[in-house]
Amino acid sequence: MEEREWVYWMLLAHGEHRDLRKRFRQQQPADIGAFLRDQPEWTQMEPLLTQEALVLHQFLQQGGQFLTCYHPEYPARLHDASAPPLVLYALGKLALLESAPLAAIAGSRNPSEEAQTQTQRVAQHLTEQGYGIITGFAKGIDQIAARTALEAGGIVVGILPQGLLSKLTQQLVREWMQPLNDDRLLLLSELHPLAGWSSGAAMMRNRLVAALAEFVVIIESGARESLKNGKKVFSGTYQCAEVAHKMGRTVYALDLPAPGNQQLLKTGIARRWGEPLEQSHHSQLHLFP
Amino acid sequence: MHSQDLMTVLRERFGFDAFRDGQEEAILAALEGRRVLLIQPTGWGKSLVYQMIAALRGLTLVFSPLRALMRDQVRQACERYALRADTVNSDMDEEEQQAVLERAVNGQIDLLYIAPERLSNPLWQEYQLRLPIRAVVIDEAHCVSVWGHDFRPEYRRIVHLVRLLPPEVPVVAVTATATPRVEQDVREQIGEPFHILRGALTRPNLRLFVQRVNSDAEKLVWLDHLLRLLPGSGLVYTATRGNSEWVAQYLQERGHTVAYYHAGLGAERTALEQQLIRNELKALVCTNALGMGLDKPDLRFVIHAETPASPLHYYQEIGRAGRDGEPSWCVLLAHPDDKILQENMIRNSRPAPNAYQQVYTLLQQSPMRERELSLETGLTQNSLRTILYDLMDQGLITRDSERYYRAIRRGQIDHFHYQAILEAKLHDLEAMLAYWETSECRMRYLCRFLGDETARNCGVCDRCQQKGLPPPEPALFAEAERFAYHPPLPLSGVYQKEPVYVQGYALSYYGGTPIGEVVHRCKYESGGALPDWVIQQAATCVRERFPLQQIDALVPIPPSVSGGFVEDFARRLAQQLGVPYMPVLQKTRATRPQKEWTNKVQKAENLKDALLCTQPLNGKRLLVVDDVSDSGVTLEVAGKILKKAGAGALYAFCLARTRHRGDL
Numbered sequence: 001m002e003e004r005e006w007v008y009w010m011l012l013a014h015g016e017h018r019d020l021r022k023r024f025r026q027q028q029p030a031d032i033g034a035f036l037r038d039q040p041e042w043t044q045m046e047p048l049l050t051q052e053a054l055v056l057h058q059f060l061q062q063g064g065q066f067l068t069c070y071h072p073e074y075p076a077r078l079h080d081a082s083a084p085p086l087v088l089y090a091l092g093k094l095a096l097l098e099s100a101p102l103a104a105i106a107g108s109r110n111p112s113e114e115a116q117t118q119t120q121r122v123a124q125h126l127t128e129q130g131y132g133i134i135t136g137f138a139k140g141i142d143q144i145a146a147r148t149a150l151e152a153g154g155i156v157v158g159i160l161p162q163g164l165l166s167k168l169t170q171q172l173v174r175e176w177m178q179p180l181n182d183d184r185l186l187l188l189s190e191l192h193p194l195a196g197w198s199s200g201a202a203m204m205r206n207r208l209v210a211a212l213a214e215f216v217v218i219i220e221s222g223a224r225e226s227l228k229n230g231k232k233v234f235s236g237t238y239q240c241a242e243v244a245h246k247m248g249r250t251v252y253a254l255d256l257p258a259p260g261n262q263q264l265l266k267t268g269i270a271r272r273w274g275e276p277l278e279q280s281h282h283s284q285l286h287l288f289p
Numbered sequence: 290m291h292s293q294d295l296m297t298v299l300r301e302r303f304g305f306d307a308f309r310d311g312q313e314e315a316i317l318a319a320l321e322g323r324r325v326l327l328i329q330p331t332g333w334g335k336s337l338v339y340q341m342i343a344a345l346r347g348l349t350l351v352f353s354p355l356r357a358l359m360r361d362q363v364r365q366a367c368e369r370y371a372l373r374a375d376t377v378n379s380d381m382d383e384e385e386q387q388a389v390l391e392r393a394v395n396g397q398i399d400l401l402y403i404a405p406e407r408l409s410n411p412l413w414q415e416y417q418l419r420l421p422i423r424a425v426v427i428d429e430a431h432c433v434s435v436w437g438h439d440f441r442p443e444y445r446r447i448v449h450l451v452r453l454l455p456p457e458v459p460v461v462a463v464t465a466t467a468t469p470r471v472e473q474d475v476r477e478q479i480g481e482p483f484h485i486l487r488g489a490l491t492r493p494n495l496r497l498f499v500q501r502v503n504s505d506a507e508k509l510v511w512l513d514h515l516l517r518l519l520p521g522s523g524l525v526y527t528a529t530r531g532n533s534e535w536v537a538q539y540l541q542e543r544g545h546t547v548a549y550y551h552a553g554l555g556a557e558r559t560a561l562e563q564q565l566i567r568n569e570l571k572a573l574v575c576t577n578a579l580g581m582g583l584d585k586p587d588l589r590f591v592i593h594a595e596t597p598a599s600p601l602h603y604y605q606e607i608g609r610a611g612r613d614g615e616p617s618w619c620v621l622l623a624h625p626d627d628k629i630l631q632e633n634m635i636r637n638s639r640p641a642p643n644a645y646q647q648v649y650t651l652l653q654q655s656p657m658r659e660r661e662l663s664l665e666t667g668l669t670q671n672s673l674r675t676i677l678y679d680l681m682d683q684g685l686i687t688r689d690s691e692r693y694y695r696a697i698r699r700g701q702i703d704h705f706h707y708q709a710i711l712e713a714k715l716h717d718l719e720a721m722l723a724y725w726e727t728s729e730c731r732m733r734y735l736c737r738f739l740g741d742e743t744a745r746n747c748g749v750c751d752r753c754q755q756k757g758l759p760p761p762e763p764a765l766f767a768e769a770e771r772f773a774y775h776p777p778l779p780l781s782g783v784y785q786k787e788p789v790y791v792q793g794y795a796l797s798y799y800g801g802t803p804i805g806e807v808v809h810r811c812k813y814e815s816g817g818a819l820p821d822w823v824i825q826q827a828a829t830c831v832r833e834r835f836p837l838q839q840i841d842a843l844v845p846i847p848p849s850v851s852g853g854f855v856e857d858f859a860r861r862l863a864q865q866l867g868v869p870y871m872p873v874l875q876k877t878r879a880t881r882p883q884k885e886w887t888n889k890v891q892k893a894e895n896l897k898d899a900l901l902c903t904q905p906l907n908g909k910r911l912l913v914v915d916d917v918s919d920s921g922v923t924l925e926v927a928g929k930i931l932k933k934a935g936a937g938a939l940y941a942f943c944l945a946r947t948r949h950r951g952d953l
């Protein structure tokens with residue numbers, strides 16, 4: 001019975017055992033239970049089985065779905081990401097991933113007015129062209145894009161940088177209940193259901209956004225790095241563009257004065273949104289207004 | 290784990306030299322990762338099986354349906370075997386709960402008892418990732434199955450949890466009674482590999498009798514008679530809360546030391562159980578709210594004033610008698626109306642399909658908490674909770690940790706399933722009614738229904754002996770008939786820690802009585818004023834039932850719509866009794882007739898601030914008069930306003946009361 005193996009997967013995916021995960025990825029054992037019982041880490045893991053089962057149970061009661069990387073429904077595109085998630089948690093209909101090609105929209109949490117208007121235009125246009133929108137589902141550009149796409153009758157996938165049972169997610173779920181139940185919104189997370197928000201996780205989720213998307217549109221990005229209160233900070237949007245570029249996904253950036261946009265265009269990581277595409281499979285879909 | 294190691298633990302920790310048949314097998318099977326179902330009669334030692342597992346494995350989570358049950362088992366585990374057992378439940382405040390959970394986290398608890406609902410409690414959820422739980426026990430496992438005698442939808446959660454547990458976590462389900470159908474259902478739900486141990490069910494020391502009664506009065510006579518006849522102390526089961534109060538009152542008036550006991554009582558339930566255990570009471574007159582947790586091995590009799598819903602219920606309830614192995618009596622009073630009563634209870638046990646749809650539709654529109662849903666739908670708390678659990682069970686809605694319910698998908702509510710359950714329950718009821726007439730040994734009949742084909746004739750029941758119980762004195766009938774005619778009112782509400790009303794009676798029942806018909810005609814079909822004979826009977830009843838010389842005045846409840854029906858009745862009654870008439874309650878705004886509202890929250894909202902008292906009452910003792918009482922909410926609200934205005938003792942009197950809530 002596969003259900004009974006799920007907590008093994010949780011312990012493998014979320015524990016502090018980096019080496020164990022490495023061994024697992026190398027060996028790709030067919031029977032995860034047998035594999036784990038042979039590992040030196042097992043004595044620390046076994047006492048935790050029921051606790052994880054309780055959490056998973058709570059998540060499933062919320063209508064959630066649990067997916068391992070062995071599952072037939074596990075999205076193949078995620079294998080393009082570095083360290084593809086061993087497990088995925090989903091709220092909403094998983095089949096949305098297959099129902100339309102996905103275009104990622106990324107941008108800052110505190111967008112300029114111009115960027116907000118542009119987000120709506122881009123999201124509207126992509127939806128009309130038959131794309132689903134995938135975002136990091138943060139406040140600002142991400143959620144404006146999601147709202148616009150849903151209002152235009154499209155579908156949306158959000159990759160959350162926190163667990164799907166966290167307080168933050170529960171609020172989101174109540175707020176976005178209608179599109180979730182209408183099978184037009186899918187929320188995904190690779191994190192333990194109870195994990196809270198963290199900036200590290202926010203960066204890590206960019207690789208999943210990029211992997212699932214056919215291409216990425218950067219609306220408005222801060223500079224790659226800047227100083228804030230004397231500390232070096234990296235722009236999440238910029239990092240998303242870099243990750244996608246490295247993965248071989250086409251990255252577009254709007255030609256807005258934002259420092260990150262200009263940097264991306266100058267370095268050649270991104271193309272200017274609005275230029276005609278050469279030999280790209282998206283070109284036939286009349287990408288540009 | 291080897292049997293020798295088990296024997297060592299058994300001897301050193303539990304002080305036994307040997308296992309009972311099957312105990313060792315069960316423990317080993319569970320430790321090897323098989324799911325174990327133990328179907329064994331009470332007293333066989335099911336708890337030893339999981340107490341051993343807790344001693345061997347560490348923190349063991351025990352799901353149990355009733356708080357009373359948990360309390361007793363915690364005490365037993367602590368006292369007898371020095372296990373560290375505790376419970377977290379809703380009787381405890383948050384700090385107490387936290388203290389227990391902290392101890393569990395720190396490895397200071399072996400057995401932790403919780404109700405299945407606890408899984409969705411926010412505090413529990415905060416702790417669950419730190420609780421070192423090593424084994425899971427499902428007590429009263431028949432509650433998992435809709436085919437059992439006590440299905441609890443919240444038990445389905447445990448099933449979903451257990452299915453996620455890998456074989457390293459032992460899972461033991463235990464029950465005293467499961468028909469073959471229930472057994473199969475539990476097996477399918479909990480999943481393979483499954484190991485069943487089923488024991489024999491015959492209880493040779495129980496003496497089963499069935500006694501026919503043809504009226505309420507005859508039933509009371511037999512109860513009175515049986516309490517004189519039977520030795521020791523025991524239980525009198527009734528089918529409803531109202532009946533338990535009614536029967537208890539009669540038996541008290543007849544000089545028996547009895548008390549009523551039902552789920553509507555609060556903390557005093559424990560005290561009542563203790564009184565029974567110490568034999569300070571001849572009997573508790575109870576609904577099936579009493580039972581599983583009662584730890585009284587020398588219970589000498591279990592009398593059923595009404596026929597239960599199935600042989601399974603009956604076996605379970607009489608099973609509490611004679612656990613010490615001494616002869617004990619189990620008498621079923623069979624009244625022709627029992628069939629209708631049980632049929633109604635079975636049919637009403639599930640809310641109507643459109644109520645399900647209403648709740649589901651609301652939750653598709655926006656997330657809501659239970660109170661909002663209650664106000665919005667008008668459903669009773671019980672109905673609403675049943676609906677919510679069923680919809681959760683069907684995966685259509687969920688509840689988050691901030692207590693919001695919401696739809697999680699669009700789908701069809703499956704009513705077909707419930708229809709099948711309903712039919713199965715009616716079928717079980719037929720089997721129970723056939724118990725009245727069976728020519729077979731009664732114990733054998735029950736055991737065979739429960740899947741034990743090995744049962745032989747008991748030799749002590751009324752069928753085996755071909756002899757019934759000695760009949761009561763004919764002289765007992767007159768008093769019982771008088772009592773059966775004036776039922777007590779369902780009264781609730783507390784003012785400054787005292788019940789609002791000292792006591793209350795109705796002249797008669799509303800349905801199926803001459804008085805009820807007259808009231809209905811006069812009130813709802815404009816049949817005019819009440820005839821004089823009704824007033825005279827009312828006056829006689831008040832003189833008999835209330836301390837009239839201690840009543841200063843008579844106060845009518847103002848009507849919800851215009852019309853002076855109650856005032857007219859109250860004025861004429863006051864005149865007849867020679868007591869002052871004081872219409873001090875006044876409406877401040879129009880209200881809807883109470884019967885249009887279906888739940889207590891709504892009824893109370895309907896009356897909120899709608900009544901006021903026109904003068905200070907300076908300790909006056911009052912008889913509050915209404916025409917028909919159903920839920921008792923109107924009397925409660927009015928009583929509190931009178932108390933606030935300074936009233937002394939309050940009594941209530943109505944022309945009629947409904948037999949079951951909502952019969953108006």
Ligand SMILES: [Zn+2]
Nearest residue numbers: 730747750753
């Ligand atoms: Zn017999």
